[in-house]
Amino acid sequence: MTAAGRAGVPILRLGDVLVTGLLNELDDTTAAAFADELTNRIAADGARGVLVDISRLEIIDSYVARTLMELTTMARLLGARVIVAGMRPSVAITLVELGLRLTGVETALNAEQGMAALGWRRTQQPRGEAPRDAQR
Amino acid sequence: MTRNGDRTALDPLIARPREAPDVRTATAAADDWATVPPPAVRPVCTEAPSVYAVRTEEDLVTVRHAVRAATVGLGFGIVDQTRVVTAASELARNAYAHGGGGTLTLEPVRRGGRRGLRLTVRDEGPGIPDVESALTDGFTTGTGLGHGLGGARRLMDEFAIETAPGRGTTVVATRWTAP
Numbered sequence: 001m002t003a004a005g006r007a008g009v010p011i012l013r014l015g016d017v018l019v020t021g022l023l024n025e026l027d028d029t030t031a032a033a034f035a036d037e038l039t040n041r042i043a044a045d046g047a048r049g050v051l052v053d054i055s056r057l058e059i060i061d062s063y064v065a066r067t068l069m070e071l072t073t074m075a076r077l078l079g080a081r082v083i084v085a086g087m088r089p090s091v092a093i094t095l096v097e098l099g100l101r102l103t104g105v106e107t108a109l110n111a112e113q114g115m116a117a118l119g120w121r122r123t124q125q126p127r128g129e130a131p132r133d134a135q136r
Numbered sequence: 137m138t139r140n141g142d143r144t145a146l147d148p149l150i151a152r153p154r155e156a157p158d159v160r161t162a163t164a165a166a167d168d169w170a171t172v173p174p175p176a177v178r179p180v181c182t183e184a185p186s187v188y189a190v191r192t193e194e195d196l197v198t199v200r201h202a203v204r205a206a207t208v209g210l211g212f213g214i215v216d217q218t219r220v221v222t223a224a225s226e227l228a229r230n231a232y233a234h235g236g237g238g239t240l241t242l243e244p245v246r247r248g249g250r251r252g253l254r255l256t257v258r259d260e261g262p263g264i265p266d267v268e269s270a271l272t273d274g275f276t277t278g279t280g281l282g283h284g285l286g287g288a289r290r291l292m293d294e295f296a297i298e299t300a301p302g303r304g305t306t307v308v309a310t311r312w313t314a315p
Contacts, residue, residue, distance in 0.1 A: 027193040028229075059200065059218055061225040062284050090218040098222060098287035 007034035013045050017118050018080075019111075021053035022064075031067040038071060042080045049118035050075055053111045055086030065100045072105045082106065085114035190228045190257070191237035199228045199240050203255070206242050210251050212313055220253060220311045223288040227257040227307050230284055235259025235305055245310065252293075252312040260304040267297055 007030055011020040018041055022034065042050065052071075057064070072082045085108040095102065108114035186206075188199050203224040207217040224240065231238035238259030245252045264270045271286045285307075289295040292309040299305040 025197060027197050029193055058204070059222045059225060061222050061229070062287065063229060088218075090215045093215050094218045094222050094291065097219065097290050098226075099290070100287070 007037050009034060011038060011041050013041075013047070014120070016045075016047055017049040017051060017115070017120065018042065018045065018047045019051045019053075019115075021055070022057055024056050024058050026057065026064060028063055031064055035067050035071045035074070039074045039078065042075055042078045047080050050080055050082045051111060051114045051118060052082060052084045053086050053114075054084055054091075055088065055110070057091060058088070060087075060091050060095055060100075062098065062100060065095065065098075065102060068105055069102060081118065083108050083114040083117055085109070085111045185241050185243040188240045188242070189237075190231045190240050190259075193232075196225065196228050196232060200225055202242060203240075203253075206244065206253055210244055210253055210313060212253070212311070216311060216313070219291040220255070223291040223309060223311075224255050224257075226284040226288040227255065227309070230307075231257050231259040231261070231305070235261030238304075247312070250312045250315055252310050254308065254310040255292075256306065256308050258304065258306045263301045263303050263305055264297075264299045265301050267299060271297075 009020055009023060011018055013019075018038065020034075020038065022031075038050065038052075041047065052068070054060070054068075060068075068084060072084075075082045083106045084102070087107060106117075108117055186202065188202055189195050190199060200221055203221045204217060207220050212220065228240050231240070236259060238257065238261070241254075241256040241258070243254040243256070245254050271289060285297075288307075288309065292311050294308075294310040296308045297305065298307075
């Protein structure tokens with residue numbers, strides 16, 4: 001479930017959501033392999049949502065932007081919603097100047113808000129019941 | 137000659153770790169040491185140009201690292217660093233994908249009190265027949281989004297392109313630090 005494939009990044013499954021991220025050392029082959037692998041995992045795991053954390057990406061050039069847009073489209077064709085979370089402000093500024101709007105790509109400020117948008121909420125501890133590991 | 141002595145005197149980072157019998161001082165020095173750029177990037181900060189090959193995908197990653205280190209060394213802010221690295225990535229990818237590979241030269245430059253970084257990306261590829269079209273957003277013959285050349289021009293302060301069919305392409309682009 002957590003095995004890193006050719007793309008070298010883990011893809012975790014939490015219920016019907018896949019959670020993954022991109023590393024800064026992203027070369028073109030890795031980016032393409034990642035999109036491939038994630039698309040296959042969406043189908044294999046029956047995922048309905050995908051969170052892609054990009055907070056480690058120090059730049060997004062037109063190739064990576066295109067990969068994210070294609071990934072989003074492929075996922076949508078498979079019935080899954082992709083949220084790209086955690087873009088650095090400097091990356092957002094540069095993308096706009098570069099002329100790239102990531103049209104069609106849904107974003108969130110951070111992974112937590114992205115997961116919330118995909119229907120995940122942090123649940124409260126049930127009242128009157130201490131968490132099991134609270135004693136340690 | 138006092139050259140060696142001078143270098144040590146000018147560079148406390150070299151001298152510091154060799155002293156420090158006091159444990160606390162040594163810890164502080166070690167922490168400082170961890171935050172300075174590694175010695176490998178230092179030559180970039182001198183006025184000598186550095187040349188990098190752009191022949192493989194790994195080279196593109198190497199180039200991004202080198203450009204980042206150079207912008208940090210010159211005191212660019214985080215947004216300007218990102219602009220220059222992104223522009224370099226676009227230009228280097230063009231040379232790799234369309235020009236059959238080439239080189240990227242990094243050159244710290246000065247004008248008045250301002251410092252800058254000049255990127256020269258050169259390939260010996262087929263050249264660009266219609267530069268005006270190539271600089272227009274949405275124009276692409278390859279795998280990108282067609283924003284590479286025009287986008288790189290917007291991200292840099294100065295931008296010049298020299299190309300002709302059969303004679304390769306050279307792009308020279310400079311970004312200056314904030315005054």
